[in-house]
Amino acid sequence: MFVDSHCHLDRLDKTTEELSELLTFAQRRGVEHFLCVCVSVGEFPNMLEKVQGLANVSVSCGVHPLHQDEACDYDTLLNMARHPDVVAIGETGLDYFYSADTKAVQLTSFVDHIKVANELNKPLIIHTRDAREDTIDLLKQYKNPETKGVLHCFTESWDMAQEAIELGFYISISGIVTFKTATELQEVVKKIPLDKLLIETDSPWLAPVPYRGKQNQPGYVREVGEFIAQLKGISVEELAAVTTQNFYKLFAITPTSLR
Template identity: 60%
Template sequence: MFVDSHCHLDRLEWDKLKLELPDVIAKAQQAGVEHLLCVSVSLAEFEAMAELVAPFPMVSVSCGEHPLHQCDALDPELLLSLCQRQDVVAVGETGLDYFYAPDSKKLQQDAFVQHLQVGCQLRKPVIIHTRDARTDTLALMRSEQAYQAGGVLHCFTESWEMAKAALDMGFYISISGIMTFKNAVELREVVKKIPLDALLIETDSPYLAPVPHRGKTNQPAYVADVAAAIAEVKGLSLEQLAQQTTANFYRLFAGIQPKNA
């Protein structure tokens, strides 16, 4: 059984999918997906997101503000209050994105630090987005002692050196459908090196649909295709890959009970 460790169910394009949320969940289950983590990108939209997925026990939620969704300074008190909720199993999505928003570096850095501090305070793992910001991402993780919270670098597309640095801090690395893209040669080499016990899989749906679904709206069912691609690159059976990444997920997100617990 698979786990989709990072998806955005509140951002699925229903008109393109021509499905409702119960149908998306059912299709994921049919593909062997037993749990989904619906990841927050906006504090303002968190309550609506949590309400949307509340009827589905196989879906858990995180709480945070994506670096590309910040217009103003983050409200740290609101972040802490929401992350204290029992149903919130992780802090984020947070991090740094200098590729799309180089002009808001200071705003992003301040918010990232606040997310890391909340994660450490609550001992909840932090979900980190990083793009074109390797040095600052790692520097802030170190200075804020992010190892106390733990977490994951999600949708990883960076170098092996960055992955190794994060692994040395006890973080996990999550791989999305990007690794199935024709031009993702370097990423596939990185995937080969990531220890199996520190690896997660995700869709990041509705974005980045893996081959053979390129051009379609991504959905959690497609995490099985991500898993198959990783298993091939690492020379593992699909069952081995599924079992280990699922175990890793429940180890990291300890607030979630495994299906067979």
């Protein structure tokens, strides 16, 4: 069975009933759990309300680095992230590719997220793009040794992946890996240890081949897993089993508690 370790169900233009149908489709394709990731603390209550009635959905709480116009202070983030349904902090991180002009506020926000993760003992979900040095340096400077996390939708270098793994992080791969232009990423994926690998859709964006150009959805994580299994020369069943186990371990979710 697969897990979609990173999706944005609230960003799909669907009613709760329609979302339930999408997740039923995903479950028929062997996807048993979904992590709905927050991009704005201000939108967190609405996100939570939209997914609360859905089976086997966990949530995170945080502010995406490209949503700094919706940034919040440390105490607000901490209080929101205390919600018992929140299994992770983020997504947070740094993006100098799309928004280098907000670097200062991104740095402050990222540090706040790291400190909240430390205080609540919840893992970090990190978005990083063209910000390798600052991302790793801030983690080394502020992260408690016990705080873990994931670099999601990873498209950076093998050197960065290694540094993150040494800090106790997992590396999550999206449908980008299936693109013909993603040859460098494919080589990185071949090197990532299985016990540090997660898979995701990042839906509604980045649909994998053969759905590229269409709206992404959690059921398509199967294509991501199949492609990576082929890259690594292992069975789809092994890839699914290991990445699912990694997910439950990182986010402290007990599979027997799934409803």
